Structures are given as C-alpha cells and as structure tokens.
Amino acid sequence: MPQYPRRTLLGGIGTTMALGLAGTTASSTAANGTRDSADAPSFDTLLDRLPASVAADQLTMSVMDLERRREANEPYGPNATTGAFEIDDETVAKQATVYATGDEFTQSVTVLTGEIDLDGDGESRETDDGIAYDRYEAGEQVAAVTDEAVVIAQEAAVLSDAVAAGAGDADRLLDSMPLLAEAFDSYEDADGYSVSVGDDFQPPEIDATAEYVVRAMTVLGPDTMAMDFGVSFTDADDVTDELVERLEGEFAYMATTNEPTTEVDGSLVTITVERDLAAERAAQEHDSPGALHVARDLDLDDDLLEIEIGHGDPTPIEDLTLEVGDEEYDRDVWTNGHGTLEEGDTIVIETDDVEPNCSVTLTHDHEYGSSSSSTTLLSHFRFEFAYDPDATELTVEYADEFPLDGDEVWLAVHEDRPTYGFRGDDAEPTATAQPWTGTTMESGDDATIADVDPGDVVSVCWGEPSFRESLSTHRAQPPGTVVFEYDYEEQSLAATLELDDDTERSASAYELLIDGEPADTQWADAADTVASGTTIEVDAVPVGADVEVVWGEDDVRVGSAYPQPTIDLAFTDDGTAVEHVGGDSVDASALEARVWTEGDNVEIDLADEIDGDFEKGDTIPVDASATHGLSLIYEGQYHIGYAHTA
Template identity: 60%
Template sequence: MPQCPRRTLLGSIGTTMTIALAGSTVGATQTDDQSDGSSESPALDTLLEYLPASIASDSLAVTTIDFEERRVANEPYEPRPNTGGFGIDRESVSKQALVYSTGDDYSRPITVLAGDFDLESEGETRETDGGVEYERHENDREQIAAVTDDIVVLAEDDETITDAFAASAGDSERLLEAKPVIDEGFSVFDDADAGYSVHIGDDFHLPSTNEEVAVEYAVRAMSVLGPDTMEMKLAISFEDESVVTDELVESLTGELSYMATDDPTVEVDGELVTVVTERDLAAERAVREHESPGSLRVERDVDLDDDVLEIEVGRGDPTPIEDLTLKVDDEEYDREIWTNGHGTLEEGDTIVIDMDDVEPNLSITLEHDHELGSSSSGTHVLSHFKFEFDYDVDAGTLAVEYADDFPLDGDEVSIAVYGEQPPYRHDEEGPEPRTTVQPWTGETMSTGDEATVDDVEPGDIVLVCWDGTSHEDSIGYFRARPPGNVRFDYEFESKTLSATLKFEDDAERPADEYELLIDEEPADTQWADESDTVSSGSTIEIDDVQVGTDVTVVWGDDDIQMGWTSPRPQIELEFAEDGTAIEHVGGDSLPASELTLHVRAKDDFGEIDVGEKIDGEFEEGDTISVDMDDIRYATLQYGDTRSIGYVHSRD
C-alpha cells in the first residue's frame, strides 16, 4: 500500500513547534578556534575535494553519506551506495560523495566512494599528470570507474575522471570553490556526521497558493544518536526574506513528515529557516512491518436486490478501526455502516456500503492513518461493462452494442472519440475528444441496445464513459485499428526478416495501403511489388536486416502503425539443477565474446563476460557457471542489444 506523507506535523499529530526569531543560525559553522572536534570527518572532506568545477551547473545536488555511521542505526531501509554496476561489494563502501545534476537533463556526473575495494574484473592501469596511479574500468552503460587503493571515482567520461584527480591534488578548481553557495550550505550544520545534502537551483512551492519562490540552497542533514534514534535537520535559505511567513515555516515541517519524529524546533534567521527534530526508528520499523489493510475485492456480479455491497479486505494485519477511513467517490463514508461491526480490520474481513449508494465506476478507498503519514488502497465497483464493437474502416463507422445485463441510466453514458491518448484523470492535461455523443439519453440501457458513431478513423481511441469523458470515467474501451495485423519472423544467421499480413476473414485489401519501413525509410521490397492486393498470409522478405534495426509496418496515407519489431537473436536459458550455472537450452548460437550475462541475486548484482567462461560459440548445451547465492533472475545481452535471453528462479 503506498505511503503518503502528511503535509504538516502540526495538524496531523498535534506537534508543537518552538519558533525562535533568532539572531544566530542553528549549528552555524564554527571557526577553527571554536572547533570542538565535532566537524565532519576528514574522509568526507577528502571526498568533496574530488568534485571538480567542470561539473558545475545552476541546478544540482551534492550529497555525502557516512555508511559506517549509518549502519549503527537500525533504519527501516538500509541506505545503499551508488556502485555503478561495477560489482563493488556495498558493504566495502564506507563513505560516498555524489553529485546529481537536476536541470533539464538529469544525470549523476560523478560519484566518489571511500572504502576497501576489490573489483572482480581487471582494469587498465593509468597514471594522472600528478602521478596518481589508478585502474580504469568501463561497464556496458558507458560508465567509467577509476580505482585507487581506497578511493573509487565513478564518472560518465574520462575528462571528469581527469578533472577529479586534478581537483583532489589542488591542481584545478573544485566544485565548492566554483559554487560558493554550495560551500555555504555545507556550513549550516557542523555536527551532522551521518549524511549531508545541499541542493541549489530548485524553487519552493508556497503552501496554499502553490506559488514558487526562489531558494538559494536547501540542506538536509542527519546524525546517528543511537540504534533507534537519528537527528534530522532541514534548512532552506530563501533569496527574499519577506516570503518567510508563519505559514511557510509550518509547512516546512511537512518535509520531515514521512518519518516518526519528536516535536521539531524551528529557527528563523532572516532568510534562513532551519528545522531540527529526532527520528524514532523503532516507531518507523513498527509501521513498516505492519501491513495496512487493503487489496479491496468486490464480486463481479452485483445483486442490486441486496441491502449492502460486501467488500472483502484481501490483505493486512489487524488494525484498529479508529485509524481507518473509508472514502466513497472521495467523500468520507458513514463509519457506522462500513465498519460492519468490526473493532479491528485485517485480511479476510468484510466491510460494506449501502446498495443504494452503489453506481457504475464507483471509487472506494480505504485509508490508514499512522505515524509516517497515511496509506491507502482502493478499487472501483462496476468499472467495466461488456460492449460489442463492430468497426467498418472504409465507412468510418463504429457500431456499439451494450451486451451486459446491468441496467444503466442512459443520461450518464457518453461515447467519446479521441484522436490521441486521452488523459487518465479529470485533473490531467490532455486532448479533448474529437467527438462526443450520448445516444441513449432518456433511456434505461439493457442488453442489445445499439448506437452508431460516425467519423471514426484508424488509430482513434473510443471510450464509453459514465458521468464524464476521461479515461478514468470509462466503462468500455475500443481502439480503431487498420485492417489486419502483421507477424514478424527473423532468421539471425542469414539476417533475413519476413513480414506476414493476417486478416480475420478472406477479404482482400489494396496492397499499396501497407508499407514496411526500415529505420523509418521505405524498404526496398513492398507488398505492392508482389501484387495489387493482399490477403491473409501475404508475405515479403527483406535481406540484410541487422540486429537492432527499427522495423515498422504502417497503413494508409497517415502511416498508422500496425506493427513494430527490432530484430534480435533469441536464446532460451534455464538454471542447472543445482542453481550454480545457467544453460543454453535452445535458440541461436552466438559468439561468446559478444555476450554479457547480467545476474540479479537477493542481495547482489553482477555481470559475467561469457567470453571468459566459454571459447568460441555459445550454443545449445553450453553452461555458464555463476558464483552467486540466491539468484533471482538473469538476462543475456548481445553487444548493445539487451535481453536476448532470460531466466528466473521459481523459488
């Protein structure tokens, strides 16, 4: 069940805040003379020195984590370092500095790890201009790792690696020097030893108005006080002091409301607002370990003569009724009715609503209010009805027949025709329907009622809706498609692709209505080259089609897509009986040197160069040994083409 944080702690859990209009910043950086030894560890400072000015942008985040310190705390979810898919043992990572670029092109330009590393693969030995020797590794994601005795630098290119070592040696400008505002953010709290993050370039949404205001930087920091307690700190420096109102200050506590916290202390110093609180990890674990009631189930055949509609709770631990709320069409429902006499609710219990309140496409949501916010689980009642559709592509008409036995009020039923994907919800932006009709106005619909919709074009989406015209309102769906469909077959060894048209009847169509495109260009061979008409089974073959080519079949003057494929070899894989190897049990034979096996285990991930295990071809009967425990699944990659074979554990 999804966790939904509450936006304020004040209204939801009765928290009181101490708001001090202070003349000094909480945890402001101490001078060297004032230092009491509680500043960040030298190791984390050292990692920050590797961040070069060349990765600077106007919108980014710099994050440091001390995993050794975090592991002292018994958090509900263990923090994991970014190891970049290089097979680095996560437990060997002690500290991390990571930069996110949060502008239009989201990326992670650099990660610096500290620890005791042992990469399985052999790297290429290189040396920086400053005389630092490192091993260079590259993975299939075009990421680069530079490994020294106790530092790993992960980057997107060699230039960033070079800049990182130069910055560390003091031979080039560092990120915190190029962006003093980040350095200022790191100075707000001087005793956060478990993690620290500074964001720049993001705006803040004012409460109630949702207006954006400019922010210089935002800080999140944490310290471990014990196995069950962490201190959490939040700071935002606004560009304009006048936007710092009581309402804004109160809303900032909502940024910590996904945690179980004590009363936060808030201080305001001009444009800087800081929030400090303690996090109760034991309470969080209790919430995480408790499964909220949910997975609501309603019988498909609803008997309108019943007094109530029964709704079964499909999962959940015993939960006090007073912590639960049932909403019907987003309105809180009468507790005396829906609780059905229960004092607690758990898997297998039944709740009810009055049958007089039941209507098509009725939304039902069960909410659980707890210390981390709220959880919710929902369903829709009578959300799909049977309609028969008969589309005449040449006439552009769609015959719609109601084929269900539930009486529908025709005044509430609309048929909406969209030329492109409609919005799912009422509040989402999207196209308006090109055509909307209400053919059953003034009627109570019953089985066999018919209507005809004109001007329906191939590619259109037709929704039969209840009380609206969005996808969320739909109780019936039809996609107008070109006549026929296409099946592709690919012979890897000869690089030959065949495309076969299939029709439901013996009808013939003009051959020039159909066109096959190779990488968006017409192929040299077309159905119209073979005959004036096509029928079911009409096939064309294209030679020299390489793996990964974009192949599409389109129909008509508007090039409506009928089918698409990207040719690739196929290999069938199975686990060996003892689970320590993966076997080729059918399909193509491929050069082992061009294959990579990606293996996901319960607590690990690894990549295996098949060429290091097998000489020559990887063919039926060959096995790849895997030195990992509790393997969940594996995928086989051929060159840049992923997933030409897949196998998963049945456990």
C-alpha cells in the first residue's frame, strides 16, 4: 500500500468505492438525497455574460449562489468578488468569476446579480451592437451595469464583450470551450461550482494527467454542506484503485459527517463528502500549541532540555508530532508524561541530541490540514571579527563557551547577504575554509581568511558553507564612516569623513552620491588624499533625497542619509500640550501630529492650530493623561519629531 502521510492515509480507510458504470451526470446531493432538484439555483444570467474572449488554455471558472451559501455557517466566507469597487457583500445574490492562470494570475471577468448599487454616477455607453449600459471605473477595473447584472473586468474590450454576450450578440465562454462546458455540466443542482482546466490544476503526487477538476458545493443546512470533487483524466486506463485511494486521501484534512463515497465513470472520478461545518468552526477556533521557547542559557550537564509551549488550547498528544532536525522524535521522550498539551506545558528532548542550528518543530494535524510551530536551538554564537581593508584579510575569533566540533565549522565568503527570508537557493560562496578541522573549538580560538573585499559578507556556518546554516555573520566594511549634518532652512548638506587612524587615504576612492548621481562637490576636488575629519558641503539638497557615500570601484556603501528637518518635542509640565523645544522651524501647513491614545489614534493638522512656522516655544494642545505619545509628520511621510509620556 502506498505510504501517504498519516492523516491522508486515514482518510482513505473505509471509503466506499463503486468502481463501476455510473451516469455521466449526477445530482450534487445524490449521495444524501436531501435536496429537491426543483430548488436548485439557476446560473444562466451569469453564464450568458461570460464572453468567449476570456477563454484560455488554463483558467478557473467559479460560479456561486451567495444567498444559498450564507445559509450555511461556514468558518470563512463566502465573500463576493467585487474587485476595486466598494460593493456591499450582502447585496450580491450570485456571482461568476473567470480567472486566467498560466504565467500570470488574472481576474478576467466577474458577473454579479442582486440589489447592487455602485458609488457615483455611471457614464452611459453602448456596445457596437447598440446594447446600452452604464460604465463605471475603479482603479484599473471597469464595470458595466445593466438591468440584469453587474459586470466587472480588467479590460474595456472584455467588458463590452460581456455585455454583448449577455444580449446574444457575442460568443459565450462555454460555447467556445466545450471541455469547460462538459466539466460544468457534470454535476447538477449545486449551489456553487469551481471548474479548472489546464496544466496548473493537476492533483498532487498523481502519475496521470487531469483534463479538468470540478468542485460542486450544496448547502444542506447550517452545519452541513455536500461537496462533489470530480477529476476527469485524459486516459481512463490511468484510473486505478491506487489513484482513487490517493484522491480520497485529499479529504483526510476535512471534517466530514461520514466517510466519502467514490464513483468512477470511465475517466471521471467523483468523490462525494458532507462537510461538518460545526467541526470546522471548532477546529478554526482551536489554538494549536505553539510558540516554542527555550531558555537562552543551556546547561549542557542536564540530561534533558525543556521547551515551553507559549500558547495553545489543550490538544491531545496523539494529534501532535515533534520533529528534531527534520526527523520525527521519540514520542516516549518528548511528551514528558502529558496526555494533552497546552500553554505553559513543557516538552523535552535529550541534551545529547542538541547541536548548533538544531531545528525543533511541533505539528498539529487537524481538520484543516496541519499547524506547525518551530524554533531553532543554538542558532547564534559569539564571534569577534577584525578586518584589515588594506590586506583584505578578516580575522575571526570564537568568543563563546559552547564547545564546537571544528570539523563542522565553515567560513564562507559571499558577495552580499541573501534576500530576506532566505527565499530560493543559497548563492554559491566565492571562497570557503575549514580552519578548525580536527579540533574542539574553545573561546579564543581564531583564524584568518584572505581575499575578503570590502562589502563581502563572511559567515561562520555549521555543517555546510550556507547562509541558512550560519552561526554568525560579518560584513567587511571599507575604511571610514561618514557623519552627515543637514541644514533644513538652507537645504545644504555637510558630509564629514571619519577614519579609524591618522592614515590618509585616496580621496578619489570616496564618492558622494545624491539620488544615485555624483554630487557637485567631492573630497577629491580639494586634494589627492583625505584625512579623518575632512568635510565637504553640498547645496540644494531636497528633503528626502537618497544620499550615500560609496567607496572603490564596486561602490561599496560607507554611509547614507535621508535629509529631513528635525524637531525636538516634549510634553509641558502641566500635561496640557506638546512643546517645540528645539530644532528646525517648519511651515505648520506641512505638518501633521499623530497622537497615540488608548483607543484610536488622533490626527491633528497643525495649520489649524498654528499660523506660519511651527518654531521653538510653540505648543500643540494635547491631554497627556489620555495620551501615550505624539509623532510629528512632515509632508505626510517623514517622521521628524516624537514626544512620549513618562
């Protein structure tokens, strides 16, 4: 039997299968027989307005009776797809939406019916065939309002096609895509359908090609919803018991009132279940154990390492799995005698199993799939770095107490840091070294790595020379730092270069850039070399300019600034106002004060309080007893002053 994940496999056990001849069209509630077909909704008004011009090799068509869906108490939604238009969800009775996938995900067209009002006055328009409608715009979307429906589209041409299709004057989507029509007609009488065609919608881990996937949903009551999940494959011979079992496993993560039933009609596999919405709501409201916390100071002499659960409702241990270093950990050890796990409980692992960058993950399997909480043990160690930019050498000294196996410690040089979140593959290091091989590292052990250029990032790594496995990192800095001073009134900028010693350096190695372009004044204008404390000044530097000093041929950043005015603020002694106590004088019409209170934040336009400039001695009326603090904003984006209550 195939080895599927535990919850997936459990979902397939005991499933009733009928691997025989079935009708090509089935009622979406045939398995329970609790809904009369005469009560089924009609979607003709919606489907008639889906134009053939949105047809694509890969797309999803979603059709839904929102009024029927609202009769069910679902944990989430359903919500109307109204795009950029501010439309009250409750006014939308039914909707149909077509999404084009492939290289880009695009909401091609949406059709809504109901008592819908759009804000503002529409512009009267006609299609080429004389069909009248009112046209609205919101953001990059356009909408057409007729007596029968509201159509929303990304493109004006699609909007016109949809209106014409509704009048029978343009080709319709289902007529132009027989496969999509076949998929939609596979299940009758449902309250909502989602039909997908194309390569983007292949069921996971199945060695067969699906030509379409259908989900049909029907509300049976406030706590029950029937769902048909249908997959039509290109080759009926691919439909085996193993494939059917794999599809059934997809429902292991869903709360159901009973076991799924399966029908196979040639290449079409249909799995029918009843969703238990009460159980889904309970699962959604349940807080899975998580926020794993380990004390920073580990005692390596202890046999066990305690891990505290930071939050979570009582959860049966049998629904939880602990992985240490990506391998499932011994349940007899980590459960620490608990039958359930909740906030404040502790689990344990053996100290001998802990090593640097050791990942620990607690997973809760539930009706929605799974929820995980992870932490990493011993992920940061103290190292000291000393860089010689002239020799392009970096000395790395271990400064921590935890004994490290030198065979596992690497030095890796990269040209830059990875993007946030370490997405994608690690960049290959430009150089690597293992200087501590054959030793157990202790505090004070050091090594030097050569050919490290300014701007390079050197990582001390565990196990492999990878950013993901780094224990400590250091960027090799070019010589010097820069101190910036900005005169707001004159809009002038002074940049002072400060070097670590009395050594003079090449002035042409340093360049001042304003918004990416060389400034009119440079250190090299005055002399061939530059000493510590040398200042240059630049005029006409606007507020918010991107200012930076770079070094060398690779333009490695030495320092940067974003010039703006600054104002010192303080609450008055009587607590009735915030006072300007120093800094720049700024036109009050360019300033806004944001006051932090117990409830909502309050915004004050200073032009309503002060005429002319806001300058030293001026005050902003504020009740300190009801205020946490105040932030002063210049031109809506620059935070230039703060005041905090004691």
